[in-house]
Amino acid sequence: MTFLSKVVCARGGIMAQLALYRSLRPQRFDEVVGQEQTVRALRNAVQQGRVSHAYLFCGPRGTGKTSVAKILAKAVNCVEPVDGEPCNRCASCVDIASGSFMDVIEIDAASNRGIDEIRDLREKVRMMPAQGKTKVYIIDEVHMLTTEAFNALLKTLEEPPESVVFVLATTEPQRIPATILSRCQRYNFRRLSQTEILERLKTVAQTQGIESEEKALEVIARRATGSMRDGLSILDQCLAYGLSSITYQDVLNVLGLVDDRFLSEFFGSIMEGDAGLVLTYIDQAVAAGKEALQFVREVADYLRDMLVLKAVGPGAELSRVVGDETLLELGRQAESLDTGLILEVLKRVMQLAGELRFSESPRFIMEVTFLELAGLLGSRDKEKVSASSAIAPVKKDSARIKGKEKIASTKGTEVPWAKVLERVRSKKVTTYALLAEARCLGLKDGLVLVGFKKGFKFHRERMEQKENKDILSNALEETLKQKVEVQFVMLGDNPEDDPLVRKAIEMFGQEMVEIKD
Incomplete structure (x- = not known):
């Protein structure tokens, strides 16, 4: 098996690549990364025969809500479950994994949000399972349903058939009516840490035969911002460029990112108030094909990490752009600036990012703003240490x-x-x-x-x-x-x-x- 799983398309036998986040979707509860408490509770419920009729999975995108819902669907329909885990060998498990199981119905509430769709669901819910023991309805982005549709769904949740389980998934639980919330068991999915995503990426690279620099995978883990799906999608994107081995520079080029050392030196030129050097760095970024908005966002992330480091100290977990090589310089820069001043600069950079979205002259606005910041920081009272x-x-x-x-x-x-x-x-x-x-x-x-x-x-x-x-x-x-x-x-x-x-x-x-x- 190569590093990209493949499936045969229906037409002409053309080989199409299956995305990594789909081909590597966890198939058992114990394969899910970062949601230990949730999967333990669900596995115990299956093992003890205490599966609820309705669950609400809440959390950021890409944290495993749909994957866990499908594992739960397999577990309640598995012929030979072991300790609450699906066997992944019986016909039900195999068909659910391939998406051909008739009694697991996935509904995208963003596209099917009206009362007519929910009324149709209510009618079909009353039918007995056609292929397995339990019908499982997975309703994704359930917060997108209209008020009328929620009311119609409520009737079904109040008196569901014994052979039906509902799994409602959402990234915005605050938009779910209280009447729906009160009839579901709620589980919160957390963002994954950079370490968890990095370890998973290393495993994927090893098992799929992908040669990669660890620093490259670290950048991908940071850019995933807590989403395993995003991390695998970025890795997939790098592979789509025909890269059988992935380097740090490859990832920067694919994502249009700026090297963290470049960011550190660029902000250093701002702190020194060196207008000529500031313009030189901007020119280098533009010449390298970096988009103004993306570059400014990178600077904002760098400042955010500086602010966190200033507030928390060396134990701070930084989010996205700073690697080990620039951490020391970030700390030195943070030490020499007041928290209020860092916050003021960060706010101005974030404001610049908003302005660039609607600007016809992004480079000009960017240059003016960073020169203003260079004037601000360069004129501050510096500590005189001989x-x-x-x-x-x-x-x-x-x-x-x-x-x-x-x-x-x-x-x-x-x-x-x-x-x-x-x-x-x-x-x-x-x-x-x-x-x-x-x-x-x-x-x-x-x-x-x-x-x-x-x-x-x-x-x-x-x-x-x-x-x-x-x-x-x-x-x-x-x-x-x-x-x-x-x-x-x-x-x-x-x-x-x-x-x-x-x-x-x-x-x-x-x-x-x-x-x-």
Whole structure:
């Protein structure tokens, strides 16, 4: 079987491709991703013979509502169910899976929303099942029914035949009349996490023989925004371009997206107020074929992630556009901006997206708006942090600095920081990037003090995480050939009053510490 399941069309034996989200639809309750509580309750109901006459499945699109409805239809009609699961081998299970089972009726309420269609349904409901044990009506987008149609459906839900089960699916439960809600068992389907979608995409790629970069699948998972169906559809779209192997750049090209590094650098030029560079980046995006509206939406998503990171901190689950490589820069940018200012910029970018939908000169409006934002951010009061205010314990003379190699020493104990960083880099590049702005302040009695300048709080918080801290500790111990403990501290505005200085003096003695202005 190739990576695209295929079916034979009725005419001329032409081979047509079946969409991945259809060919890979889950066939058992335990194959459904992310809806554990719902499928457990339904499986138990089937196993115990306590299936309700009406269910309401609520949740965002692509989260499994219709798939679970079909699994339930198989389970209640299966000849040999096992622990509430359909066997997927009997005639009923096979026919339901292929869509040829007469007693499973799917109705699209968006197209059949009137009272006449529901009256026809009421008449047919009274007929006994023709092929299986139970007739199952799956009404999708049920919120689209008219008021009269809902009233007609209510009559059927009040006194349904014993051999009928209704499954109503909707993305907008607030539009369902209370009289209908009160007669259904309600189950809420949640959006799937990026991790859940990514793991499913990896499994699909492996089982379908698709070679893919993990970073490419990560982008697809982010763009799926909680919908497994959307994730599989994007993967299908990439394959439709004739790509037997999928790279990160392939996904960006197919979806018309901007690289996250490009977004980071573009917003950095706005923060610096560099009008020429802002226009250069816009020109590059347009030259690469990126649509103005899509580009602006990407910038809005980037700002949204910045706002979340600013509010929640390093533990925030970011939504769509930021990968591991740009997370550090996003954190630095978030640290240097006030929450109110980020929110103000985000609102203006969202307003720009609305304006572009009706504009005949999208590039001109986009350029003007981003230049205005560059003027706003570029003129803000910036924190003045002097790189020369670093403090290092020394041997009565200052610390030796050779190029980028900083050696902090005290009483004959040297820490070759550059060598330590090289060891860190070989273990994990992202940890090395976190330490790029740090300085080693000394070693005494097995304690290594590492300082971060003001503005790099995000980096310090990430380094406090066990994995990153262990990597640095191991690199130090391998270099120094001794056991050490690492402590991270922040540099303040006034070195003499800084806790870091007091800590250094306490560790190394007053005569061993020199403050450089």
